Amino acid sequence: MSSGEDTKTPKTPAGGDLDEQALFFHRYPRPGKLEIQATKPLGNQRDLALAYSPGVAAPCLAIRDDPSMAAEYTARANLVAVVSNGSAVLGLGNIGPLASKPVMEGKAVLFKKFAGIDVFDIEIDAPEISRMVDVISALEPTFGGINLEDIKAPECFEVERQLRAKMDIPVFHDDQHGTAIIVAAAILNGLELAGKDIAKAKIVTSGAGAAALACLNLLVELGARRENIWVHDLEGLVYEGREVLMDEWKSIYAQKSDNRVLADSIANADVFLGLSAAGVLKPELLVQMADKPLIMALANPNPEIMPSLARAARPDAMICTGRSDFPNQVNNVLCFPYIFRGALDCGARTINEEMKMAAVRAIAGLAREEPSDVAARAYSEETPIFGPDYLIPSPFDQRLILRIAPAVAKAAADSGVAARPITDFDAYLDQLNRFVFRSGFIMKPIFTLAKAAEKKRVIFSEGEDERVLRAAQVLLEEGTALPILIGRPQIIESRLKRYGLRIRPETDFEVINPESDRRFKDYVDQYLSLVGRLGVIPEAARTIVRTNYTVIGAIALKRGEADALICGLEGRYSRHLRDIAQIIGKRPGALDFSAMSLLISQHGATFFTDTFVTFNPTSEEIAQKTIMAAEEIKRFGITPRAALVSHSNFGSRESESASKMRRAMEFVRELAPDLEADGEMHGESAISQVLRKRVMPSTTLHEDANLLVFPNLDAANITFGVVKSMIDGLHVGPILLGAALPAHILSPSVTSRGVVNMAALAVVEASHPV
Numbered sequence: 001m002s003s004g005e006d007t008k009t010p011k012t013p014a015g016g017d018l019d020e021q022a023l024f025f026h027r028y029p030r031p032g033k034l035e036i037q038a039t040k041p042l043g044n045q046r047d048l049a050l051a052y053s054p055g056v057a058a059p060c061l062a063i064r065d066d067p068s069m070a071a072e073y074t075a076r077a078n079l080v081a082v083v084s085n086g087s088a089v090l091g092l093g094n095i096g097p098l099a100s101k102p103v104m105e106g107k108a109v110l111f112k113k114f115a116g117i118d119v120f121d122i123e124i125d126a127p128e129i130s131r132m133v134d135v136i137s138a139l140e141p142t143f144g145g146i147n148l149e150d151i152k153a154p155e156c157f158e159v160e161r162q163l164r165a166k167m168d169i170p171v172f173h174d175d176q177h178g179t180a181i182i183v184a185a186a187i188l189n190g191l192e193l194a195g196k197d198i199a200k201a202k203i204v205t206s207g208a209g210a211a212a213l214a215c216l217n218l219l220v221e222l223g224a225r226r227e228n229i230w231v232h233d234l235e236g237l238v239y240e241g242r243e244v245l246m247d248e249w250k251s252i253y254a255q256k257s258d259n260r261v262l263a264d265s266i267a268n269a270d271v272f273l274g275l276s277a278a279g280v281l282k283p284e285l286l287v288q289m290a291d292k293p294l295i296m297a298l299a300n301p302n303p304e305i306m307p308s309l310a311r312a313a314r315p316d317a318m319i320c321t322g323r324s325d326f327p328n329q330v331n332n333v334l335c336f337p338y339i340f341r342g343a344l345d346c347g348a349r350t351i352n353e354e355m356k357m358a359a360v361r362a363i364a365g366l367a368r369e370e371p372s373d374v375a376a377r378a379y380s381e382e383t384p385i386f387g388p389d390y391l392i393p394s395p396f397d398q399r400l401i402l403r404i405a406p407a408v409a410k411a412a413a414d415s416g417v418a419a420r421p422i423t424d425f426d427a428y429l430d431q432l433n434r435f436v437f438r439s440g441f442i443m444k445p446i447f448t449l450a451k452a453a454e455k456k457r458v459i460f461s462e463g464e465d466e467r468v469l470r471a472a473q474v475l476l477e478e479g480t481a482l483p484i485l486i487g488r489p490q491i492i493e494s495r496l497k498r499y500g501l502r503i504r505p506e507t508d509f510e511v512i513n514p515e516s517d518r519r520f521k522d523y524v525d526q527y528l529s530l531v532g533r534l535g536v537i538p539e540a541a542r543t544i545v546r547t548n549y550t551v552i553g554a555i556a557l558k559r560g561e562a563d564a565l566i567c568g569l570e571g572r573y574s575r576h577l578r579d580i581a582q583i584i585g586k587r588p589g590a591l592d593f594s595a596m597s598l599l600i601s602q603h604g605a606t607f608f609t610d611t612f613v614t615f616n617p618t619s620e621e622i623a624q625k626t627i628m629a630a631e632e633i634k635r636f637g638i639t640p641r642a643a644l645v646s647h648s649n650f651g652s653r654e655s656e657s658a659s660k661m662r663r664a665m666e667f668v669r670e671l672a673p674d675l676e677a678d679g680e681m682h683g684e685s686a687i688s689q690v691l692r693k694r695v696m697p698s699t700t701l702h703e704d705a706n707l708l709v710f711p712n713l714d715a716a717n718i719t720f721g722v723v724k725s726m727i728d729g730l731h732v733g734p735i736l737l738g739a740a741l742p743a744h745i746l747s748p749s750v751t752s753r754g755v756v757n758m759a760a761l762a763v764v765e766a767s768h769p770v
């Protein structure tokens, strides 16, 4: 069998040649960018009988009797065809269907990555309209939607018109409508920033093809005036009476004018809209444009003018391209995954004007919200804030799906084209949130409990950190916690402004200023009372209380000025743990602290312990770590099932660590007889009932383990790290167990969503202590 995989992958080409790197990227480790994955197991005879003959006959007959059942028994409702005949591939022209395949595979990947939509890319050898319509319309039984891509004008207009009339599923020409939606959003925002009215704006295009004309049609719907629009193509200006290269779609914009070329029309233009070819806009023309012009050079891969040239000619311009390597990426990727998400989720029969307008408003509105930290990282340096260099959201903004899909689904229902209208938008948003934040599903019970609880104060040691500031805003907005931030108020204030966050110190949340807090003397006294006999002299205590923010947070928690502590975004775990141990201490009866890490993946939730604290725990300590972990897991609404893992499988080895785990298991049975657990066993046995039962038919672990308890820190920490990296899992934690009060030491790689997750857990611990 050939998987096409190249086992001898050469080294990635060094140096900056993007073409060479792109060829390498597409070729290795296996050709192309896609594969198909089964969503049902096919591991044994029974699976085969269900998935294939004879079982498969049942869904076939159900669909024959009621075609709507295809949405229940097949992948159709989430399956889109990306179809091209290769006649206008990016700005590369008519390179044919086969050469268009990398672009179509790319669109498929974007659908999947950004909106979870499955795609078959379909490149068809069909230059003529009638053949395209025949081939594409015959695909209706397979797909929930059709995304036409890179089909040239004017044929694309007729193809789309005929398909929309023939087919009962959404047909959407991405280069027309996806581009128009995002261009309209950017123009609305750009004109607002320039203080201009769309009804008076002069718009000059280079391009009179699929993308340009669809953009203009939508802009006219939004208030632009035909008389202010000047369209140019290979022949120059589209004017009344022109006969060469004209068609009924272009002639709508024909001007009564003696102008003939772009240079004649560009004077006083407020917007240049380039959807044509590389390099057609010369810098010297830009000086004629109006004040604060909007220059949209959107041809791909190379724009009508490079941003550096445009900026040099017009420092006051707002500049957009279709590329990801410059600010203001105006590209239909910001639209097509999400408009289809909304359309598929409500069973829309078409994508109509109302749904497109809803998408425009959602995208334009999102740019004015605070940027997310993921979007900020995608721009790599400065956090973008709504303004000339940030007219529209980044393609990596995870909120695109959360804003566009519900707006589109609502517009579909309101305009009567939704076969399965969404009735509970809160539940729908929850579902989208779970797609965006993989932790969402597992964390839901924690957030529900945290929001229902009396408000708890969570103190953050690294209160100046961007991730904490973003998390604080989310916690306040969602009503999950009352944050207290340790940090210098002027730094916090200026960073909040820089990141475009709305919350403000003292008005919205409390700040402890380590440089001048009035409680400083009390804190030092309290600290000395705890550590004075551990070799810390008063002078050192004063310095520590001024400079060690985890110490400040722990003292505030101990004094009852906060209900939970979050630290660890900087510095070593052991240092934070030492401070928590000295100031907060262990909960009564705890032999030691323990750390549990939750790994979320497509396999669900798996908890690992002890990943950060005790190097070589005793049997008693391991038993206690298991029981503390199990108690914590119940907070997630999950029934804990523990496996004490080892190199020994149910007594197969007699080493010291194997018998340590066996003894630990005996303690667990004694101390927590109701806990479903077993051990010692191999890691594979823990997660495979078949393997486990083969060796130990009487095992007391009836389902696969979701809590893996390790014999020592090396095993736990290394296994967790390797598994997390290999399966690209999401880490929630580490969750500190055994402290007298809720306190968690995160890791420096945590994201702001990770901080929010752990703060919510800490609130639940504070409201429901064990």
Ligand SMILES: NC(=O)C1=CN([C@@H]2O[C@H](COP(=O)(O)OP(=O)(O)OC[C@H]3O[C@@H](n4cnc5c(N)ncnc54)[C@H](OP(=O)(O)O)[C@@H]3O)[C@@H](O)[C@H]2O)C=CC1
Pocket (backbone or CB within 6 Å): 087, 088, 089, 090, 091, 092, 150, 151, 152, 153, 174, 175, 176, 179, 206, 207, 208, 209, 210, 211, 212, 232, 233, 234, 235, 245, 274, 275, 276, 277, 280, 298, 299, 300, 301, 321, 322, 330, 331, 332, 333
């Ligand atoms: N950023 C984005 O999201 C998107 C960008 N695009 C880009 O827009 C461009 C056009 O795509 P699309 O509309 O689908 O293709 P079409 O083939 O439908 O249209 C191309 C248009 O550009 C005109 N044109 C070509 N070369 C020149 C030139 N040198 N000077 C002036 N006009 C020229 C053509 O003129 P004529 O009519 O005379 O043949 C035609 O009107 C491509 O570069 C594509 O990559 C497209 C979609 C989305």
Ligand SMILES: CC(=O)C(=O)O
Pocket (backbone or CB within 6 Å): 089, 090, 091, 150, 174, 175, 299, 300, 322, 331, 332, 333
């Ligand atoms: C982005 C896109 O669809 C194009 O350039 O054709």
Ligand SMILES: [Mg+2]
Pocket (backbone or CB within 6 Å): 090, 149, 150, 174, 175
């Ligand atoms: Mg395209």
